[in-house]
Amino acid sequence: MKGQRVVWRLLSAVAAGALLLCGLAGWPRARAAVYRYYRHQGRVRTLGGLAGYRTAESGRFVLYYLPEDGDFAALILEQAEAVYERVVAEVGYPPAERVPLILYPDRTALRAAYGWGSEQSAVGVYWRGTVGLLSPRVWIAAGDPAELASEFRRLSPVAHELTHYLLDELTEGNYPRWFTEGLAQYVEELATGYVWPEAAAAPLDPPLYTLSELTRRFDDLPDRSLAYRQSHLLVAHIAEAHGRPGLTGLIALLAEGVPFDRAVETALGRSMASIYADWLDQAEGRSAQGRNVRLSERKGLLEER
Secondary structure, rough: OOOHHHHHHHHHHHHHHHHHHHHHHHHHHHHHHHHHHHHHHHHHHHHHHOOOOOOOEEOOEEEEHHHHHHHHHHHHHHHHHHHHHHHHHHHHHOOOOOOOEEEEOOOOHHHHHHHOOOOOOOEEEOOOEEEEEHHHHHHOOOOHHHHHHHHHHHHHHHHHHHHHHHHHEEEEOOOOOOOHHHHHHHHHHHHHOOOHHHHHOOHHHHHHHHHHHHHHHHHHOOOHHHHHHHHHHHHHHHHHHHHHHHHHHHHHHHHHHOOOHHHHHHHHOHHHHHHHHHHHHHHHHHHHHOOOHHHHHOOEEEEEE
16 A cells, blocks of 8 residues: 555655646646546545445436435435536536546544545535545534425535536636636536625725736635636626626637646637726726625626615
């Protein structure tokens, strides 16, 4: 077992190095091939470590779960199928095969699977070809099964994580971090009406994060809620201005290996910097006037409340 771990770390290091070199050398096809291999190996390793897990399938998903969570299998697959068409339509891509969902029984198991520390409390995660979910019995307080099912349908992270999965599989990782998080929140709200409360409550008071900050160090920004809210509203702004064809057209160019800034200019006819500047003017104007904004689920537009 120890020898296998050493080999895996060596292969991962080689793959990561090759990925970096391909990206630096400007070889989009080679970079995509290395990324695809790296993701595939991560998926194989994750699924191969699920000792004792059972499986249940639907038309588009396969769920891995432990016996104690067997009562939730049908509910989770039902919810995944319910949001599938909307997510696929917004991303513009159906997955090549059944999407693997892994239901972890508790936070300890979820954190261990993805190498998280004790401070992590997410109920869902996408990572290298799999979607991990925390058992609903851990994070939903409900008096009976019907109430739990209702709350899961309302709060489920499946649409959010499925968006990450589809974008990553289609583009082979060719996107900035803020874009995948903004897109996942945008699609999640369209599909289920859910908005992460901490992000929705983050005030848009200047100074906001710059486009460079969002692009270069999204995960290191001190105000995580604000970073997520900005990414959400920025993607919503793109969708409002250019519609679903503009957004899916941008994603299609990313799938071809076109660098993000060039893909934005080609698909939307404007630079990302100018799009951000327009959004910033609107956001700061609303903040100054003391008004909130929300994403209309029906139209996908930013409207004044």
